[in-house]
Amino acid sequence: AQSVTQLGSHVSVSEGALVLLRCNYSSSVPPYLFWYVQYPNQGLQLLLKYTSAATLVKGINGFEAEFKKSETSFHLTKPSAHMSDAAEYFCAVSPGGTSYGKLTFGQGTILTVHP
Amino acid sequence: EPEVTQTPSHQVTQMGQEVILRCVPISNHLYFYWYRQILGQKVEFLVSFYNNEISEKSEIFDDQFSVERPDGSNFTLKIRSTKLEDSAMYFCASSENILEKLFFGSGTQLSVL
Numbered sequence: 001a002q003s004v005t006q007l008g009s010h011v012s013v014s015e016g017a018l019v020l021l022r023c024n025y026s027s028s029v030p031p032y033l034f035w036y037v038q039y040p041n042q043g044l045q046l047l048l049k050y051t052s053a054a055t056l057v058k059g060i061n062g063f064e065a066e067f068k069k070s071e072t073s074f075h076l077t078k079p080s081a082h083m084s085d086a087a088e089y090f091c092a093v094s095p096g097g098t099s100y101g102k103l104t105f106g107q108g109t110i111l112t113v114h115p
Numbered sequence: 116e117p118e119v120t121q122t123p124s125h126q127v128t129q130m131g132q133e134v135i136l137r138c139v140p141i142s143n144h145l146y147f148y149w150y151r152q153i154l155g156q157k158v159e160f161l162v163s164f165y166n167n168e169i170s171e172k173s174e175i176f177d178d179q180f181s182v183e184r185p186d187g188s189n190f191t192l193k194i195r196s197t198k199l200e201d202s203a204m205y206f207c208a209s210s211e212n213i214l215e216k217l218f219f220g221s222g223t224q225l226s227v228l
Binding site: 036041042043044045046049090092096098099100101102103104105106107108 | 118119146148150156157158159160163170171206208210213214216217218219220221222
């Protein structure tokens with residue numbers, strides 16, 4: 001069984017500050033890990049994914065995440081927050097193979113960016 | 116960028132009624148999914164669908180649920196006899212092939228009264 005825990009349901013940062021959204025996972029198989037973002041009234045959009053190629057993964061909009069197997073973590077960061085980053089962020093894990101699209105999501109973190 | 120379209124955005128139904136949620140996946144995609152999110156809870160996998168049959172389903176996806184691709188463009192989720200606990204946001208998703216990223220629709224908010 002797989003599970004994802006996102007620490008902090010709400011994170012608030014100032015514009016220009018570092019964004020750090022935390023995600024820890026549990027998986028009995030080598031995981032595929034994802035970060036999705038959801039803007040109001042829109043669907044979930046893939047930010048980035050880890051598929052065992054490189055531990056530091058770069059995504060869209062300046063976000064990146066680092067896979068740390070020893071810590072079972074896949075935290076999302078962005079060096080400098082922008083007002084447009086305000087959204088809800090979801091970490092997810094997949095067992096891969098024929099179940100690649102069977103994602104297990106965390107509970108989501110709402111990011112607020114204030115001027 | 117191509118989009119997955121879901122209609123309606125909001126649907127209200129009475130308990131015990133049948134409801135059909137509709138999705139138009141991206142045209143060249145072959146894999147289709149339904150997820151749901153009950154208010155305050157995590158997004159949960161319901162079912163995956165490929166080659167006109169269910170590939171995988173979760174424990175939530177019991178006999179009250181069914182999926183269909185009736186005409187080659189739509190992908191539907193039917194709930195036969197809705198319960199109060201079926202109230203949730205339902206997301207459709209599609210992918211070009213099994214290891215490609217999922218594209219999600221914006222969801223249908225189902226309210227069962």
